[in-house]
Amino acid sequence: MSMLDNVLSNKYLHATGLVVAHILSIFRSKTQVDPQILTALNTEGYWILPDFFSESICNMLVQNFDERESIATIVDSDRRIFGMEKVSELHQHLFADSVFLKSIGDVHVGMPQILTTTMAAKLYAAPDKLGSGGGWHRDSFLPQFKAICYLTDVCEANGPFEYVPGSHRLTNKLKFALKTATRTHSNIPRYTQASIDEYCRVMGVESKFFVAKKGTVILCDTSGLHRGRPIMEGIRYAMTNYYRSPRLFLDRRAGKGKVYA
Numbered sequence: 001m002s003m004l005d006n007v008l009s010n011k012y013l014h015a016t017g018l019v020v021a022h023i024l025s026i027f028r029s030k031t032q033v034d035p036q037i038l039t040a041l042n043t044e045g046y047w048i049l050p051d052f053f054s055e056s057i058c059n060m061l062v063q064n065f066d067e068r069e070s071i072a073t074i075v076d077s078d079r080r081i082f083g084m085e086k087v088s089e090l091h092q093h094l095f096a097d098s099v100f101l102k103s104i105g106d107v108h109v110g111m112p113q114i115l116t117t118t119m120a121a122k123l124y125a126a127p128d129k130l131g132s133g134g135g136w137h138r139d140s141f142l143p144q145f146k147a148i149c150y151l152t153d154v155c156e157a158n159g160p161f162e163y164v165p166g167s168h169r170l171t172n173k174l175k176f177a178l179k180t181a182t183r184t185h186s187n188i189p190r191y192t193q194a195s196i197d198e199y200c201r202v203m204g205v206e207s208k209f210f211v212a213k214k215g216t217v218i219l220c221d222t223s224g225l226h227r228g229r230p231i232m233e234g235i236r237y238a239m240t241n242y243y244r245s246p247r248l249f250l251d252r253r254a255g256k257g258k259v260y261a
Contacts, residue, residue, distance in 0.1 A: 033107045037219070038107060038108060041221055042108070043169075045167065045220055045221045045224040046163050046220040047104075047218075048210065048217075049219065050215075052215055053149065053214075053217075055214060057094065057215070058214040060090060061237075062151050064091065065081065066122075069081075077123060078121055078124075079124075081121075082117050082119050083118070083119075084118045085097075085115075085117070085118040088120070091120060092118070095241060096241060101147045102243070105145035108221065109143045109145055109243075111245050112246065113243040113245065114244050114246060115241060118242075119239065119242065120238075120239045121236075122237050123231055123237075135190065135193075136190070136191040136193065136226070136227045137191065137225075137226070138189055138223055138224065139222035139223065140222065142245075144221065144222045144223050145219070145220075145243045146242060147217055147218070147243075148218040148220065150214055150216045150218075150237075150238055151214055151215075152214050152236055152238075156229075157231070157232040157233045157234065158231055158232075158233070159229045159231030159236050160210050160212075160229055161226065161227075162226060162227050162228070163209075163210075164196065164200065164208075164224060164226070165224075167203075167225040168221040168222075179202050180198070199225065207225075209229055
């Protein structure tokens with residue numbers, strides 16, 4: 001157990017520990033994002049950060065969720081708490097406020113990212129369901145950045161995150177539309193397994209699922225094709241930072257053409 005783990009687990013030093021955690025998050029930031037990460041996000045659509053959190057910190061985050069599960073929204077077999085950063089200081093300081101994660105999204109998308117929410121989830125086995133997220137989908141047609149953290153070990157049976165490499169790239173979206181008779185594939189948000197199989201066959205790629213230990217963070221562009229695989233057994237805990245780009249609009253009521261973010 002690290003010094004930070006000890007501080008966070010001691011109720012008398014808990015407040016101090018949160019400050020330390022926040023400072024560590026700030027020091028994780030870099031003036032320049034690792035080019036290897038950016039290249040992978042641009043070409044494949046994802047990057048893996050192993051051991052982002054220790055086992056002890058993951059266990060504390062899991063305990064925090066269990067203490068608040070009664071306020072979770074139930075979606076099929078998922079238990080989700082949106083805005084977890086507002087009800088859990090640990091989630092806020094350790095994950096939601098991570099300058100390091102946000103800085104990667106800033107550079108990848110090409111504009112400052114705004115954290116929309118941190119969603120914490122507890123996912124139960126449901127082999128007959130489509131999996132977390134309701135099956136294959138895109139979050140957006142335009143680039144969109146997410147950071148997903150496994151808080152428990154995830155094997156193939158635990159519903160790992162699955163992604164189609166390169167499917168976030170505009171050129172590939174257009175190529176697929178031109179190579180198939182249907183011209184709407186790139187624009188619809190939801191996809192059947194048959195549609196995904198067709199995409200992989202036509203584009204010559206294979207989907208990739210991510211088996212990893214607790215504390216692993218997956219960075220991804222969720223304008224690409226992705227899903228949480230159906231959970232065949234066990235329970236999976238995770239948390240996700242949702243980011244968005246500033247939306248500029250004209251304030252017509254003011255009549256001055258003022259632009260807001």
